[in-house]
Amino acid sequence: MLKTCSRCGREMGITLRNVVYRNRVKIKNVPVHVCTNKQCAHSQVVEAVKDELKSLMNDLGHKPVRQDIEFERICEFSKLLVMVAEHCEETAVTSSVEQKVRDLLDLYLLAHSLGDQKWMHEIRERLTCLIC
Ligand SMILES: [Zn+2]
Incomplete structure (x- = not known):
C-alpha cells in the first residue's frame, strides 16, 4: 500500500507541512506525501485529505483574512499524524513500534479510500492504544 x-x-513517506493559501492564510499540519529521493523531493497533498482541504479553502474564499489555521482541528488524519509526531518526540519509540504505526496509517488511508467508517474507527483505536 506504499505510495510511489x-x-x-x-517510495514516498508521509509528513506534515504548512500550506499557505493566497499568501494570507497559513494552514498548519497538512499531511503530504514526500518522495524519499532527496534529489527529487516531489511532494503532494495526501489524497484522503484533499476534499477537506478544498472545502476549507472554499470557506475561506478569495480574500481571506490573515490567519493561522490548525488543519488537525478539521481533519481526522491530520490529527492522527500530529498525535503520532508528538508521541515520537516525547518518547524514543522503538523501530518496531514506528513500523506498526506506519502500517496503521497506511491502513487508515486504505479504509478512508473505501469509505469504511467502522474500519477507520478500529484503526484509530488501535493507533491510540499503541502510542498512548
Ligand atoms: Zn520522486
Missing part, C-alpha cells in the same frame, strides 16, 4: 512517486518511482 509519480516523477521518479521511489
Whole structure:
C-alpha cells in the first residue's frame, strides 16, 4: 500500500507541512506525501485529505483574512499524524513500534479510500492504544 512517486518511482513517506493559501492564510499540519529521493523531493497533498482541504479553502474564499489555521482541528488524519509526531518526540519509540504505526496509517488511508467508517474507527483505536 506504499505510495510511489509519480516523477521518479521511489517510495514516498508521509509528513506534515504548512500550506499557505493566497499568501494570507497559513494552514498548519497538512499531511503530504514526500518522495524519499532527496534529489527529487516531489511532494503532494495526501489524497484522503484533499476534499477537506478544498472545502476549507472554499470557506475561506478569495480574500481571506490573515490567519493561522490548525488543519488537525478539521481533519481526522491530520490529527492522527500530529498525535503520532508528538508521541515520537516525547518518547524514543522503538523501530518496531514506528513500523506498526506506519502500517496503521497506511491502513487508515486504505479504509478512508473505501469509505469504511467502522474500519477507520478500529484503526484509530488501535493507533491510540499503541502510542498512548
Ligand atoms: Zn520522486
